Amino acid sequence: MSAVGERPTTDASGRGAAFHSPPAGEVLRVVEPTLFERSRPGRRAVRFPAPSEAARKAAASQPPLPDAARRTAPLRLPEVSELELVRHFNRLSRLNHAIDIDFYPLGSCTMKYNPKLNEWAARLPGLAGSHPLDPGPLSQGSLELQWLLAELLREIGGFAAVSLQPAAGAHGELTGMLMTRAFHRSRGEGDQRRVVLVPDSAHGTNPATASMVGFTTRTVPSNARGGIDLDALRGALGPDTAALMITNPSTLGIFEDQIHDVLNAVQAAGAIAYMDGANLNAVLGRFRAGEAGFDVMHFNLHKTFSTPHGGGGPGAGPIGVSPRLAPFLPAPLPLLIAGDPATVRANAWSGRSTPDARFALEPPGARPTAIGQVRTFGGNFGMHLRAYAYIRANGAAGLRQVTDDAVLAANYVRVQLGDAYDLPFDRICKHEVVFSARRQKREHDVSALDIAKAILDEGIHPPTIYFPLIVEEALMIEPTETETRETLDRFVAIMHDIADRSARDPEAVRQSPRTTPVGRLDEAAAARQPDLGWAFPEADRTGATLSG
C-alpha cells in the first residue's frame, strides 16, 4: 500500500465527509486517514511534568541508563493534537455497527444490551484503582466481589466450585481441558485417555482447544433431528476417551433432549463431560449443567451476563466444575478465610458487609493439585464486576425472564421466516434459530453471504453465516431478549423483502451492500499480499532522527 497520504475522500458526488445515513439512493463513502497520515511533527496532546531539580540531582548520584541499552531506532508514534485524536476515533466509531445503534442478531454471540449501570460500576475509583497485588487488607472489596460472583455462578450452573481466572470462552475451554487431563492423570489414565469427542456442530474453539492440550479430536455426527447421534457417540466412546465437549443448547439452537443418555454414556465410559456454555442465555433457571451431570462448563460473561464485547474483547470465561474436578482448578482462588459463608452471602444479598469476614487469595503453591495458573492475577476483574452488577440487578426472577424472553424472541422469528427460508431443523428452538439460504442459492444464485450484505443495507447487523458447518448456507439468528417486538417485526419484514428481491432481482442483491462506508472488500487480495501494518515512507526510515 502506498504510504503517502491518502487524504479523506468522498464519493463522486463531491459532498463532504459524511457519516449519517445517506439519502435514499445515494451513496456516500468515506475513508478516514490513519493516525500516521494525520501525524505532523511537533503536534501533541498530553504532556508530563518534568522531574524536579531535586529529583534530577539525586538521580545524578545513581548510575544512568547505559548507552548500550538505549534506543537507536526512531520512535515514530503519531503526533496529533487532542482534538484531532478525538475526531479520528469518533469518526472511526461511526463506521461501526454496534448494539447501541441497532439490531445485532449475530447467532452464537448473544448481542444483548450492555447496561450503562455496569459501565458506571467499572469506573468506580475503588474498583478501577485496585492493584492486583495489593495486600489483602487493602483489597477486601475486590476479593469479596470475586468470591460473591463465584458463588452466584456456582448456583446458576449447579457446580461445586468456580474459577474466574479464564479471560475468554476459549480460555475457559483450555482450562477445562487441562483439568480433564490432570484428572485422568491422577487416576493413572493420563496416557490412555487421549481422545476428545466433539459433535460436528461444535464451535471451532472446541477442537482447537483439545489440540492445545495434546488431545486428538474425533467428530461425532448429528442425527436427523439436530441432536447428537447417540449410537455414534456410544460407538466412539471407549477407554481412550478423555472427554466429550458439547454445546447445549447446540449451535443449531436446539436443546439436546437425549442429554440424560449422553451424560450416562460419557460417565460410564469414565470420560469427562464438558459443556460449552456459550448458549447459557437459553436455559437460565431451567437447566443447570452441573446439576445435570456435567463436570465442567465455561460461562461467557460477555454473552450471557451482558459485559460489552468491545469489538472482539475483552470477555471473561469463568469455569464451573463438579466436585471431582475441583482440586484441579487453576490457582489462586479467592477464598473466604474467616467468617461463615452463608452469613456473608446473606449479608451481601441485603447490601451489608460482614464485619468479621476476611478474604484472601490462595498463596502460591498452596494447592499442589492445581493445574497451575492460566493468566496473571485473578482474571478480567473489570468484566467480573459488570457481570456481578448485572446478576444482582436481575436477580433470580430477572434471569429467568431473560431466558424466557430470549427463547420467545427466537421462536417468534422462527415461525415467521419459515416460509421464506429453509428451516433444516423445524422444531421449537431455544435462544437462536438456524435457517438455510440453500433455496435462494439453488434457485437464484443468491448466497447466505449475499443476503448478509443485503441486510447491511437495511442498517442492521446480519446473522452469523456459514455456521454451524453442518447447515448449508447457514443463517444463524439470535435476537436476544432485549429487542422489542417492533424491532423483531422489522427484521422479519426485511428478511422477507430480501427473499423476494432474491427471486425478483438477484443481481441487485449480489451487488449489496451499497450504503456502507466501504463496499465488499477484496479479502483474497488481503491474504495474498498481506498489508498488516503502516509502511512508513522510506525518507522517514532513513531520516533516523531519534525522537527526543
Place this chain on the structure above:
Amino acid sequence: MTYSPHTDADRVAMLEAIGVESVDDLFADIPESVRASRFDLPPPLTEQEVRAELSRLAGLNRIPEVSFLGAGAYRRLIPAVVDEVVGRAEFATAYTPYQPEVSQGTLQSIYEFQSLVCELTGMEVASASHYDGATATAEGALMACRLTGRHRVAVSRAVHPQVRRVLETYCSGPGVEVVEVPADLSETGSGLTDLDAVRSLVGEDVACLVVQEPNFFGLLEPMSELAEAAHAAGALIVTLVDPVSLALLEAPGRYGADIVTAEGQSLGIPLAFGGPYLGLMAARMNAVRQLPGRLVGATRDAAGRRGYVLTLQAREQHIRREKAASNICTNQALCALAATAYLSAVGPEGLREAAERSTIQARHLVATLEMAGIAARRFTAPYFNEVALRLADAGPRHAALVEQGILAGLVVEPEYPELPDTLLLATTELTTDDDIRRLAAALGAAA
C-alpha cells in the same frame, strides 16, 4: 430490575404467533430428569440498590495514598481522552468485526494498533491482541516450538513468577518441557539471567529462550548476548518487554528478538485488580503463518477504496479447527483500542517523558533511601523504573506502612525464598517527590 422491553401484551402476542399456550411450552424439550431443581439467587435490585452494593464493595478496598507497587501492573496516567475513546458505544458494544463493511472503525483501529506495536518493538508483524502479557508469552513460546520443531523451552528465573507459571501451564498442554535458567541472585549478584547457564542449558533441543526486559527485578538484561546465545543453538528468543520502556530502550527487533511479547496495561488501561489487560505479540514476517490470534490487513473494495479485513484466517480456530495455531477467539480488542488512543495521545515525546520521569524518580528513590541508610540496592545491574532493595525486617516494615496508607512495593520473599528482606519498588511518572519523602520517612520510623 430487568432490561427486557416486553410488556405482558407483547408476550401474549408473541406466544400466539408461535402457537403455544405459555412460555413453558417452549421448554418442553428439556427432559424432566435434567431440569433445574433450584435457582437460589438474591432478589432483583433497582439501579440505586445496585449502585449502593457496588459502592459498598468499592468502599471495602483501600487505595493507598502512596504506592510503589508495580511487579507487572503499573499505576500510570490514563489521559481523559483515552477513557472517552473506549467509552464510545460504537466501539464498546460491537462484536468481533466479522462483517467488515460495518466494522471499519474497529478494523482500522486494530490495524493502527498492529502498526504501533511493530513500531515500538521494531518487529514486522503484530497480532490484534492476547489476553495479557503472560498468555502472549506462553503462546509465543509454543509458536517457537512450532517454528523450530523442538519441544523444550528455557525460561529465565528473572522472568515474572506469574508469567513463568502461566508459561508452564500452557506448555503442559502439548507436553513441552520448561527448563529454568538460573539468574545471579547471590549476595553480590547482578540480578541478571546467568549467561553461562544459558549457553549450557539452551541446546539443540530447545525451541526458545524466554527472557524479560527489564526483568522482574527492573534490571536491564544483556539482550544482544542472550539473543546470540540462543541463536547459536538454533533456538529463538522470546522477549517480554515493558512497552513504556521502549521509548528509551532499544527496540527488540534491533537486538535479534524473534518473538516479542508485552503486557500493555501501562498504555492507558486501569489496574482494575488484574484485568482486563492487554497482551501484545510481534514477530518476523516469515513467521506470520504460525502467529496466533487475529490479524487485520488493509485491502480495497471494488471501487478502489481502502478498507480493512480480518485476514490470514487460515491460522485460526474457526477455519482450521484442530489444526489451528491457537484456540484464541475473543481477545482484548477494546484494551488494544485504549493502547492505540494512549500512544497517539502521548506521542513519541510524551512516551519518552513518561519513561524518563519514571527512571529518574527510581534513581531519586534509591538515592534517598541509600543516603538515609534505610535500604540499599539488592543487585548490581543497571535498572529502569523498578528496583529491588534490601532492608532489614522488610516484611514487618512493609506491613506497618500499609496501615499508614503507604505501600512500599512488593515483598519478594514469598516468590523468591532466596531473597529475604527484599522489596521490589516501582516508580512511574505519577510518583511525586513527596511520595518518595513520605516513604523514606515512614520506612525510617518503622525501623
